[in-house]
Amino acid sequence: MNETRTTCPYCGTGCGLRVSGASANVAGQIPAIKVQGDNSHPANLGRICVKGSALDKTMGLQGRLLAPHIKHQRVSWEQALDHAAQRLADIIQQYGPDAIAFYASGQLLTEDYYAANKLMKGFIGSGNIDTNSRLCMSSAVAAYKRAFGEDAVPCNYEDIELADVVVLVGSNLAWAHPVLWQRLAAARAARPDMQIIAIDPRRSTTCAEADLHLAITPGSDSALFTGLVNWLITEGKEDALWRSRTVGRTETAQAAAPWTADKVAEYCGLSRNQVEAFYQLYCKPRRVMTLWCMGINQSATGTDKCNAIINAHLVSGQIASPGCGPFSLTGQPNAMGGREVGGLANQLAAHMDFTPEAIERVGRFWGSNRTAHKPGYKAVELFQAVERGDIKAIWIMGTNPAVSLPDTNQVARALAMCECVIVSDITAHTTTAAFADVLFPAQGWGEKEGTVTNSERRISRQRRFAEPPGEARPDWWIIAQIARRMGYEKAFDWSHPHEIFSEHAALTGFENQGERLFDISRLSRLTRTEWEQLQPIQWPVNSHYPAGCPRLFQDGVFAFPDGKARLVPVHPQPPRGTTSKYYPLVMNTGRIRDQWHTMTRTGMVEGLLQHRNKPYCEINPADASQAGITENRLVRLQSATGWMLCRAVITDAQPVGQVFVPMHWSSQFALQSQPGALITAHRCEISGQPESKFTPVRAQPVTSDWEGVLYASDSVTISGAQWWARAPVPGGWQFWVAGEGCITEWLEQQPWLAGFECRQATDNNISCHLLGFNHGALNVAFYASPSAPEPDSTLVCASLGKKVDKQTSDQLLAGRSLGDTRGAQTLCSCFGIRARDITQAIASGCHTVSSLGKQLGCGTNCGSCIPELKSLLSQHAL
Incomplete structure (x- = not known):
């Protein structure tokens, strides 16, 4: 049986997979493949989550875009490419290069991303290429650059297992990164003294498993960590060696000084004892890791929040050694790969910014005198520019901004009025595709070749094992074909993604005398066979680190000219939105365990919609009672920008005054159930990342006949x-x-x-x-x-x-076989085990997760349901 080693296309964990079975994708049939975790891949060591386990179910042709279209009419590739290239060229001639924009995706492979960035910034000559990673990781990117001089994550996954204390802030790790949660849970089981601290306004599945849960006031994270910096300094916990390795200590200490434990407690909605317990746990061990995700990044002050976390690690010296460090967890499989090639509008390429020297250098490397000389529009601003008419054409690649961006009503208006909308996707009918003038059928996971980079800087291969259906083509090929038609044949004369990777790797080392950490120039010499066989490796990969580098900054030298890290003074600010009598509740958005982004893939898989199968909002019993909302009642949530409908889930895990809504449902799967319609376009002034975690709303029951x-x-x-x-x-x-x-x-x-x-x-x-x-x-x-x-x-x-x-x-x-349908919710999606099956097994004598697994199978595959199994066991014990 054929077996292909590849990488999962979902979250930024970057799990290695082994795919075995048939490779053909013909006649509308799903390839007979089996997906397993790869025991040899260092990211997951064989573990796999329920979404990864179900990847074989996403390989069918249902809903696939199989041919190019112009104005929703099927055309040949030649017609579609000629038309799109001519439209772009005409608009550039009439309005200039800044009238064109690309909006890319962390779902693209690095080679796709490189081609798109090169065309836009190198030859069209505009900075207007941004990506949905702006919604995910851009605050962390900006904070790392401010602190370290470069977008460089210093840690790796092994550090999570080596830490004495792991702080999870703004991250429901058990659901959003379940394989990392499994690694952490296994480490704590092996070392019971390890402490897990969860900082989150709501009691998520992760928080329920933590040793300490701090249910802070939404948006108050920066005060908690700024107070920690003050505590470290005033309690004499500052690391002397790392004080000599940093700049900005005086200003940062002055900014932190007002944030005493009492003030932090009041601001964060905690008791002084809770604050001190956290600070003492942070100071006591030898090794501390802080892991954060969207709950920190998606804020109008997201960059400052990230820097507050990094400040604490620099002051305490909890950095650049095993089991230590500030670790931003990436949301998408190749968000970091996009950052590496310059896929964000405020980057040029290969971790170079828009300095005169870098612009000249990149232009010489690419052989172009049209290189963009200034940053372009960031995601939210980009679509506002489309609505204003400043951007006349936009090419959207592998993402669904009409659902995922804030203020989706504004995005819809912008796309409806745009002169030319080009969409490359694998799915024919998305909310965004409905606006397309030109549709390009792209290849999906398993059908194309390339590389991705995960959260720990590990470059891995995605390998092809299935025949592409219909007329689907790789994204890099589509981009190169357009570039050639626009007159840039020589610069885009690629015949295989290996050639693109080699060029990208060479650029990272071009005139790089060590001032840029991101350097994989040693990989530019790989033959095609060596590239095809490339094993996972962490950058940098150059003459100094020929086998890669697991941890950065161990020598205490950073990417600034003086080699020192920067402490950044942080002055905590409240969220941009404010509640009122009319909008008294705070809406928080996030991911659920078994779904991915806007559900264009996972929403078609029956097994992934057993656990949570319809749009819902979690609301506290007191808020529900006051609004007249009962369990499973249809609810209307409304903000200043829009409204949505969903079912009520009443739970005391949700704090009073707050509601939680999953971000996944789109118009393809529900009517008027998109939370993006409610989220205002507030964003971080530094990173441009939207504030998706704090939207003032009101909740009302909906009356239906x-x-x-x-x-x-x-x-x-x-x-x-x-x-x-x-x-x-x-x-x-x-x-x-x-x-x-x-x-x-x-x-x-x-x-x-x-x-x-x-x-x-x-x-x-x-x-x-x-x-x-x-x-x-x-x-x-x-x-x-x-x-x-x-x-x-x-x-x-x-x-x-x-x-x-x-x-x-x-x-x-x-409507019934006279059976009792109570307890019918599926908790274990891998094996379809329902809550009532589990409670019956507990009643019959299964009093541990292990015994439940032996009898029912639940919790023995991906492990994502284990926290809920523990919850049922706890309820039974009570």
Whole structure:
């Protein structure tokens, strides 16, 4: 059996995978592949999360973009490329190069990213290329540059396991980076003295597992860490050696001085004892790691928050040695690769900025006299410039900004009025693709070749194991074809991604006398065979570090001319938004365990929508009671910029005055359920990263005349409803619907009922059960009542697409096989184990996670469900 070693296309952990099985992707069939963790890959050591485990389910052709389109009409590649190149050239001639913009993605491979950046900054001559990594990591990038002189993460994953104390701030690690959580949990199990501190306003799954949870006031992180710096200095915990290795100590100490433990406690909504407990834990051990993610970065003061964390490590000396350091966890598989090539609008290339020397150097290397001489628009500003008309053409590559950006209503307006919108994607129908004048079918994971760089600076290969479907092409090829048509044939005369990687690697070492840490010039000499066989390696990779470098700055020398790190004075500021009588709640957004970004891939996988299958908001019981909201009630959340609908989940894990909403659902999977519509465009002045964690909103219950559940063997179009959401289920799709007026009249307007032989039971238009058959096979089952109905989903799904006997038909019409549906939520997505199965096993004597795993299998594969298994065990013990 063929086996390919590759890298996961989801989060920035960068897990190595072993893929075995058939390679063909033909006739609409899913390749018969098996995906396993790669035991030899140092990022995951064989571990894999539930999304990675289900990658084989994402390889089918359902929803794939298979051919180029112009104005939604299928055309040849020649027509699409000629048209797009001519439109770009015409706009440049009429309005200048700054009228063009690219918006790229951390889903691109480094070679794709390099080609896009080279075309835009090197030959079109504009800085207007930015990326969705702006929404993810740009505050950390800016903070690392301010502190270290370069965007350089000093730590690695092994350090997490070696630490005595691990501080998790703004990171639900157990859900967002589950493999890293597994590594951390295993390390604590082996060394019980290890302490985990979780800093998060809500009690997430990660917080529930921590030794200390600090439920701080939203947005107060910088005060907590600035107070820590003051504590370190006043308590004599400052490291003398590292004091000599830094600049800015006096100014930073002065800025931190007012932040006493009492002031920090008041500002952060904590007790003095909690603050001191954290500070003492931080100071006591020999080794401290701080891991952070979106909860820190996605803030109007995100860069300062990151620098407050880094300041604490520099002052305490908890840096540049095993088990120590400030570690920003990347959200996407190649966000760091994009940073390396210059994919952010305020970078040039290869960690060079827009200095006169760098502009001249890069221009000579590329052989161009058109090199951009100033930064371009950052993501939010870029789409505002599109709406103003300053940007006339935008090329969007592998991302869905009409869902993921803040103020998505503004993004939609901008795209609707833009003269030329080009979209490269693997998915035909996304919210963004609907605005495209030109659609290019790109290749996806498993179909293309290249490299990615994970959170710990580790470069790994993504390898091809499946035949690309239809007319799909690699992103780098599409970019190069456009460049050639615009007259830049020589500079883009690549025939294989190895050539692009070699050029990229050579640029990192070009006239680099050690002043730029990012240097992989030794890899520029790899033959194609050596590149194809490249093993994971951490940069820099040059004459000084021929085998890579696991930790940076161990010699105490940083990327500033004087070699010293910078302490940055931080003056904590509140979030830009403010609550009011009209908008009394703070909306926080984030990821859920089994879904990825805007669900264009994971939303099609039945097993990944068992754990959480519809848009929801978590709300505290007190806030729910005050608003008249009950469990599972349809709720309208509204801010100053927009509104959304979702189901209520009432939980005391959510603090009073706050709601949490997952960021994943788009218009392809639910009606009016995009949280981006509510988020204002406030952003960090330094990094440009939006403030997605603090949006003032109000919550109101939604009144519906009826609510329904629809099962269909094929996905259908729902019209005339207040709200709907959909998810794949065995045999087809499940829809949740809410509406006004008469149920039967609404049903008469639905085209998906046409042509079916129907059985129907109604109760004076208060409730309705309906079955639709085609030649005796069940194609549709619909259940509606004044409150959300709960039909037996197992029974219905088992019957979809099949002929059923009279008894089963009667049970289906009743909506139940007289079974109890309580506890039907799936907790273990890997094996489909439901909550009621687990509680029954606990009642029968399984009192440990291990015994549950032996009996049911839950928790034995990806481990993502283990925290919830522990929670059920704890509840049973109480």
